Amino acid sequence: MGRPRIYCDACYGRQVHARQRRPRPIAGLRFAEIFDEPTGRAEQEVFERLFDMAHVGSWSVETLRRRGEQLRRVLAANPAGDPIPLSQVRAELGNIWQSRIVARVLDQCGQLVDDTETPTRQWIDRRTVTLPPAFRHDVRAWLLVLHEGEERARPRATATLHAYFSRAHAPLTEWASTRSHLREVTQPDVTAVLNRLNGHKRIGTFVALRSLFRFAKRHRLIFSDPTRRLRVGAAPSRALLPMTDDQVDTVTATVVTPMQRLVVGLVAVYAARANPLRNLVLDDVDLSRRRIRIGGTIHRLTEFTHDILTDWLTYRHNRWPGTPNPHVIVSADSVLGTSPVTDHHLTWHLSLLGIQLEHIRGDRILQEALSTNADPLHLAIMFGLSEKSATDYAVLARRLIQQPVEGSALEW
Template sequence: MRLDALTDDLPEMSTHRAVLTCVAESAQAADWTAPTLRRLLMGLRQVLDEHPDGQPVRLSRVRAVLGATPGSRLARTVLDGLSLLIDDTVPAIRTWIERQCDALPAGYRADVLAWLLVLAEGDERTRPRSTATIYAYFGRVRPHLLAWSETRGQLREITEDDVSQALNKLRGHALTGTFTSLRSLFQFAKRRRLVFTDPTRRLSVGRAPSRTLLPMTAEEIGAVQAAAVTPAQRLIVALAALYAARAKAIRELTLDDIDLGRHRIRLGGAEHRLSELAHNALVTWLKHRHRQWPHTHNRHVLVSWASAAGTGPVSNYYLSWHLLLQGVQLEQIRGDRILQEALATGADPLHLVMAFNLSPETAISYANIARSLLERPIETTEAPPEL
């Protein structure tokens, strides 16, 4: 489409003209279709016309007009890059927290709301926690709050015996996870003087039981092979299976990290020889990438219809959509690769550090697992700690 049709009435040096031009150029570089681009530009022009030239645009208005689409994300990226975007929206996690707390008994509502908001936003003593942590903490605490509410009207009435009785019904990771969550709640409440005493202060449940880690079975490997059928899926699996690459390293891999001629690849700060399998997977994907987005300026190896219009990596959800929702666990594949290397090299932790850029603690843990498997191949073993 002709951009002039939407910008003819705008001054040459207009900020609105600059925004529309930048969005159009980015979308065209990503090979968006003309109808899609036209809808995006018309919607964005509608948003811009509501604001004086050069004045920031409200994010809520962009979302209301353009919806949750790649075009909306592109428009937000351009506006933000030009310092023309005001985020006036309520974070999704805050909306979730408020909705969940509204359903709690009245005596607990305000205290739990304050606790969850500090977890989400942090304060002078606490860093913000991930949404996954907040979901997990609240999910473990909520059933006990509802049970206690039948005899206890508020947090300050809950005793050490109440907490002990609740914990005594649990085992394993449910026990340690629930204790951690309750301790977080009551420590917060004690600091804010919402309770007189912390009922978890003198309690202890010990360490969480060891998880198990064994080599992937033939059936599990076959399931991964059956699920990974697209060029993107095969490349992601190959990088995890051959180089034990984490999801973050795969997402951030750029064209500059690959030397097909020398058969070299740099992943997560470590350089590797590019095997024939990985070479073929890369070539297949890059051909597909060029067919789909021949004009994109994005230097990341993996691109999507959304990221091709910009320069950033694909989102975490991109990997989940391509793998996790298909039943493929990337971390399981990565762990299996490290374990197989440890088994093949005599459980040498130094070799694992050099081969996969692991921390010494993680390398030693994998080496211990491999040594235990070599000595007692039928026993389950302790999993390595998170990096």
């Protein structure tokens, strides 16, 4: 196995920090030492649940009391004792971030009613209102079907909705000056829009418009699909720029927390993607036999990955010993349940520092290809790549071997 370039024990080693005064933990304290006597059975139940949640999350006394005050405010605004609407909780506490713990406690006690729309539905309403009236209703219905799915159509990711709408918005705005309905848009109209574009923007716009008009034809909003017989060819090759030594040094010097070291280390050694890392559970790790299963592929733990994994699991156990979450990577929020961390949590702090996991992953595969004579079969087996992806990396490695140009982007 080729040696990953991001492999610096000194940079990934244990960090020694000065002792800082930490808030007083709730471990060993009783319920009555923190909260006043609840006024009723329902209030007793929710405060006991909050107290249990604080133990699981290893909150400080100050944090628990602050959450308790927020909970009392919400309960005081609903003296009748009926289930509390989520919109009322958010209105009372100010925003979604402040209200999430209180809402979770009430929900687990059966005292919450979710009367809000999902953030994606709110986004759809906000964006479609900016469209010309001629297309507004039909485009909104299209986005809702993409979001929620329908018979024989699975829901699409929120990022897909954002991409499709951003590509379709400009053509729809242009057509609104001469067209009063989607059924009036013709094939020459679509062709004229596509001919002004090139590269990935051309491909992306065509895919978005094809999705919109297929939806409209399926639901009998138009008589014929103007994109049906159009072809725009294959997407152009993307450029992959191998990481420079300076970039590698920056990454190894930047990641300092146990979670950052684990995530970047697993990507740098096993070319793991973010989603399999988010869904990695404790049963996938076998420290005694030095094995780890990532995305269905079993890897041998090296000394490096064994050390960073042990460091993280030790930190995880010490920080949240009572969490029921079975996932290896957890956060202060996810330890209260059993769901994996969000992709936002996994990559946000790294992205702020300029660390792109996909760039590290691509560089790792490329370095392996260069060290094994660009063997696509070896790449497919080692990293669980598809036949096409393994071949693409092998071709790129051969190109680099034949024409090594320092600092140049190689197409693949």
